Structure formats: C-alpha cells, structure tokens
Amino acid sequence: ATEIAWWHAMSGQLGRELEKLAADFNTSQSDYRVVPTYKGNYTEAVTAAIFAFRSSSQPAIVQVNEIATATMMAAKGAVYPVYELMRDEKEAFSPSDYLPAVAGYYTDLAGNMLSFPFNASTPMLYYNKSMFRKVGLDPETPPATWPDVGAAAKRLVAAGVPCGLTTSWPSWVNVENFSAYHNLPLATRANGLGGMDAVLVFNNPVLVRHIAELAEWQKTRVFDYGGRATATEPRFQRGDCGIFVGSSATRADIIANSKFEVGYGRLPFWPDVAGAPQNTIIGGATLWVLRGRPADEYKGVAKFFAYLSRADVQAAWHQNTGYLPVTRAAYELTRAQGFYERNPGTAISIEQMTLKPPTDNSRGLRLGSFVLIRDVIDDELEQAFSGRKPAQAAMDSAVERGNKLLRQFERTQP
Ligand SMILES: O=P(O)(O)OC[C@H](O)CO
Structure with a gap:
C-alpha cells in the first residue's frame, strides 16, 4: 500500500x-x-x-x-x-x-x-459539580455571566479551593472569542477577512475591563493563570480549579481524567454590554x-x-x-441518534456558534502572522495578570506590537 x-x-x-x-x-x-x-x-x-x-x-x-x-x-x-x-x-x-x-x-x-x-x-465553560455542591453552590446552574463566574469562584476560594477559575488558550478565550462574543472588533476589515490591510483595535474599554477584572481576581486566585495553550487543562481535571473555560474539545480528556461530576455551560459574557452574547468563533x-x-x-x-x-x-x-x-x-x-439529549453539554458548542447571525466582528479572523501575534497578546496578558502592567497599558502595547507584525507580514505579500 x-x-x-x-x-x-x-x-x-x-x-x-x-x-x-x-x-x-x-x-x-x-x-x-x-x-x-x-x-x-x-x-x-x-x-x-x-x-x-x-x-x-x-x-x-x-x-x-x-x-x-x-x-x-x-x-x-x-x-x-x-x-x-x-x-x-x-x-x-x-x-x-x-x-x-x-x-x-x-x-x-x-x-x-x-x-x-x-x-x-469553540470555547465553553466546565465546572466541578461535586465541588459546587460541597461549597453550597447550585450544581445544576452553570455560572452564565462573568460576574456570576466571579461570585462562584470567590465562594470556592473562600471554602479553601486553591483556584476558583482558570482558562486555557488565554488570547483565544479572553481576547479573540471575547471580542466576537461581545460583538466588538478584534481588527478592522471584518477581523482581516475583508482585506490584508486590517488593523488590530481590541484595546477597547469592555475588553480592558475584563482583563483588569481577571488581574484583580488573580491576587486571591479567584482566577488563576495557568499558562499558554493547553497548559492549565490538567488543573481542572485534577480538581485544583473549580471552573475551567477552554476548548469544547477538552471534553474528551476531561471525561477520561476527572474523578468528579462535570457540569457544562456556555462561554460567559458581560451582561451590561449591549448585544452580548453574539456568537463564538471557531x-x-x-x-x-x-x-x-x-x-x-x-x-x-x-x-x-x-x-x-x-x-x-x-x-x-x-x-x-x-x-x-x-x-x-x-x-x-x-x-x-439522540446523542445531544443523552450527553449533557454536548450541544453547547454548536448553539453558541449559531446564537445569532454573525457580524463582521464575529465571523472569525484572518490575520497574517497571527501565530506570533497571539504570542504577543499572551505575553501582554501575562504582564497584566502578574500585576506588572495595568490592563489598559498591556492591551495598548499588544495592539501596537501586533500591528507591527501585521504590517511586516503585509510587506512580504505580492
Ligand atoms: O485546543 P483546540 O484544538 O480546540 O484549539 C484551540 C485553539 O483555537 C488553537 O489555536
């Protein structure tokens, strides 16, 4: 053969x-x-x-x-x-x-x-139902908004859980999908799908507030940063963190490795943002x-x-x-086949993707050198989470550094 x-x-x-x-x-x-x-x-x-x-x-x-x-x-x-x-x-x-x-x-x-x-x-929320039950949180109600997530995570930490909330793929979850879900542009030109001359513009007050809140929560491990890409995933599966926001495809490993009852929910949003939630991106x-x-x-x-x-x-x-x-x-x-009915949480990913007809801000993104740009965003997020930079300065700098990479990429194109 x-x-x-x-x-x-x-x-x-x-x-x-x-x-x-x-x-x-x-x-x-x-x-x-x-x-x-x-x-x-x-x-x-x-x-x-x-x-x-x-x-x-x-x-x-x-x-x-x-x-x-x-x-x-x-x-x-x-x-x-x-x-x-x-x-x-x-x-x-x-x-x-x-x-x-x-x-x-x-x-x-x-x-x-x-x-x-x-x-x-697409990103979604997972929570430890057994832990929720133990600290007096309703195990049948996944936290739906970021304020709900913060309140639940505070309760967990107050009860002695080492980490309330963690997220994998920091930029994908908290910047890229966050922007689409709140119908805010990551970049001009429909996030680059409409043209190569797109410019990053995500350093807006809604996103900056989100990052500032996570940085604030980090001080008491209500949110606990766990590294780039998939590095933090095992911490939820081990039972160190009560809430995890990450890829819908972490499901396979979560089911295989977790010795507790798992709950599923949609990607959280800020309820005071008009139009949110829009839809998530892939x-x-x-x-x-x-x-x-x-x-x-x-x-x-x-x-x-x-x-x-x-x-x-x-x-x-x-x-x-x-x-x-x-x-x-x-x-x-x-x-x-009745799969979605038999398996709780499995329809969430597709529901979120199709919540509303996509806008120019929520169709996806197509930006040159984005592997490098995501590294830059992750780097600036790390500076915000560790308290080395205020969220606004970190996101301003991510936009500026990212735009330099975009323009470099553009120059290499015919
Ligand atoms: O972990 P995955 O395969 O769901 O991918 C998540 C990110 O989009 C990878 O860039």
Missing part, C-alpha cells in the same frame, strides 16, 4: 481518537496506509512541516491550527488547495456540505475551500495538503478526505472528542 504521512498535534485522548480514525481508514481499504505522527503542539507541528519542506521530506498532510490560516494561504507554492486536489482526483467535495461558520474560515474570497476542516472547536485546526509528494499519495489523500467527510465517521469524531460536527449531515445524524 502507498503510505501517506500525516503530521499532527493531537495528544492525550484526542491523539488516541485520531490514531483510531487513521486505523479505521486503513482497514476500510487496502491501497493506502495513512501514517499519523505526533509532532508536538500546533506551533511545533507546522514549524516541523515548514522545515521538512526545505529538505523535501514534508508529509502529504499536516494539521495546522486556525490562526495560521493566513500564513498558509500566503504559502501558495507549498500548498495544494483541497478544492483543487478533490477536483483533480474526482472525489466528491462540496463546500456547501460543511457548516458555514466552519467552511467560511478556510475559504478564499472566490469561495474555494483551501484546507480540510478536520477539527473545529478554533482548532484543519488539514493542509503539501505539494511535492508523489502523485499516488494525492489519490490516497483525496480518498482519506472523502472518508473523513462521511456522516458516520464525522459524527463519531465529533461525539468522541467535543470538536464541532463540521458537516451538516454529521450534525443531523448526531441529533437523530
């Missing part, structure tokens, strides 16, 4: 589910063998693929997180657009089968889908096909993508991980 290398960034339970997908595809036919390799976190995986390209040892498929989309789109010679691949290999592929909130993120201005929407997530990653591999491999990649698009395969991946069902058929199938 022809081997197809698939570099990815899924660890823990998600890694096991991904391995299973590849294994199931491999047993479903005998011409191709997809070989998944874990290459570290999202940034490490894409960096490894870029380096491999230079020595012609790149994989056919690499998993790239959502914020590197503009960068991948710009890497024209290195990327084999998925719509082109599926057309060349005569595999059925229709972007209208995919949920618009997901497909739109990875579609160019001409309506062509450039990467395969494999694992789309995170997660897509599969990009890299050029320069033997023709035979691309036939197999197209077959693999067709397999991944099957409603039953897509529905199982959604149900087992917490990633969104990326096709309408997978969502309908999951609903018809």
Whole structure:
C-alpha cells in the first residue's frame, strides 16, 4: 500500500481518537496506509512541516491550527488547495456540505475551500459539580455571566479551593472569542477577512475591563493563570480549579481524567454590554495538503478526505472528542441518534456558534502572522495578570506590537 504521512498535534485522548480514525481508514481499504505522527503542539507541528519542506521530506498532510490560516494561504507554492486536489482526483467535495461558520474560515474570497476542516472547536465553560455542591453552590446552574463566574469562584476560594477559575488558550478565550462574543472588533476589515490591510483595535474599554477584572481576581486566585495553550487543562481535571473555560474539545480528556461530576455551560459574557452574547468563533485546526509528494499519495489523500467527510465517521469524531460536527449531515445524524439529549453539554458548542447571525466582528479572523501575534497578546496578558502592567497599558502595547507584525507580514505579500 502507498503510505501517506500525516503530521499532527493531537495528544492525550484526542491523539488516541485520531490514531483510531487513521486505523479505521486503513482497514476500510487496502491501497493506502495513512501514517499519523505526533509532532508536538500546533506551533511545533507546522514549524516541523515548514522545515521538512526545505529538505523535501514534508508529509502529504499536516494539521495546522486556525490562526495560521493566513500564513498558509500566503504559502501558495507549498500548498495544494483541497478544492483543487478533490477536483483533480474526482472525489466528491462540496463546500456547501460543511457548516458555514466552519467552511467560511478556510475559504478564499472566490469561495474555494483551501484546507480540510478536520477539527473545529469553540470555547465553553466546565465546572466541578461535586465541588459546587460541597461549597453550597447550585450544581445544576452553570455560572452564565462573568460576574456570576466571579461570585462562584470567590465562594470556592473562600471554602479553601486553591483556584476558583482558570482558562486555557488565554488570547483565544479572553481576547479573540471575547471580542466576537461581545460583538466588538478584534481588527478592522471584518477581523482581516475583508482585506490584508486590517488593523488590530481590541484595546477597547469592555475588553480592558475584563482583563483588569481577571488581574484583580488573580491576587486571591479567584482566577488563576495557568499558562499558554493547553497548559492549565490538567488543573481542572485534577480538581485544583473549580471552573475551567477552554476548548469544547477538552471534553474528551476531561471525561477520561476527572474523578468528579462535570457540569457544562456556555462561554460567559458581560451582561451590561449591549448585544452580548453574539456568537463564538471557531478554533482548532484543519488539514493542509503539501505539494511535492508523489502523485499516488494525492489519490490516497483525496480518498482519506472523502472518508473523513462521511456522516458516520464525522459524527463519531465529533461525539468522541467535543470538536464541532463540521458537516451538516454529521450534525443531523448526531441529533437523530439522540446523542445531544443523552450527553449533557454536548450541544453547547454548536448553539453558541449559531446564537445569532454573525457580524463582521464575529465571523472569525484572518490575520497574517497571527501565530506570533497571539504570542504577543499572551505575553501582554501575562504582564497584566502578574500585576506588572495595568490592563489598559498591556492591551495598548499588544495592539501596537501586533500591528507591527501585521504590517511586516503585509510587506512580504505580492
Ligand atoms: O485546543 P483546540 O484544538 O480546540 O484549539 C484551540 C485553539 O483555537 C488553537 O489555536
């Protein structure tokens, strides 16, 4: 069989589910063998693929997180657009089968889908029901707003819990999704989806107040910062933090690792902000096909993508991980199977994404060098949370540093 290398960034339970997908595809036919390799976190995986390209040892498929989309789109010679691949290999592929909130993120201005929407997530809230019960909080009512979260987290800390609240992916949750959910622009030009000359503008009073509040809570561990990306996730699963705001796809590991009853809720919002909550935006990653591999491999990649698009395969991946069902058929199938009714909290991600029709502020984002810009935002958030900088100064500086990176990126474009 022809081997197809698939570099990815899924660890823990998600890694096991991904391995299973590849294994199931491999047993479903005998011409191709997809070989998944874990290459570290999202940034490490894409960096490894870029380096491999230079020595012609790149994989056919690499998993790239959502914020590197503009960068991948710009890497024209290195990327084999998925719509082109599926057309060349005569595999059925229709972007209208995919949920618009997901497909739109990875579609160019001409309506062509450039990467395969494999694992789309959105942030949500998890809480430790057992702990809520112990401190006299209603275990059946998830805190809905940031003031509710603050009150519940204060109660937890007062009762001796070491950390009231923590969030993973600090910028994705507290800046990027926060902005969309409050219908505030992260950047001009519809967050960059409308043009490359977008300018970051998120240092507004609503966002600054949110960061200032988290920094205030940090003093007593009502909020406790736990690092970038997924670093803080185990603290909720161990029972150190009572409330966790993070990816809908942390669900798989939370269920596998937590020895307490878990509650689920929507991403919190500030109730005094007009129009909030709007809708959340996606995170997660897509599969990009890299050029320069033997023709035979691309036939197999197209077959693999067709397999991944099957409603039953897509529905199982959604149900087992917490990633969104990326096709309408997978969502309908999951609903018809009664999955959402039987499994509390599993419909939240999709409900949040579609709360209201998206605005220019809440369709997603497409900004060059955003992997670096997110690092800058995380860095400034850390300065605010540790009390080294007031929230306003930190966010002003994040905007200024981020805009420099945007303009540098723009200059490298034809
Ligand atoms: O942990 P994930 O896969 O849901 O991804 C979250 C972020 O969007 C990654 O950039």
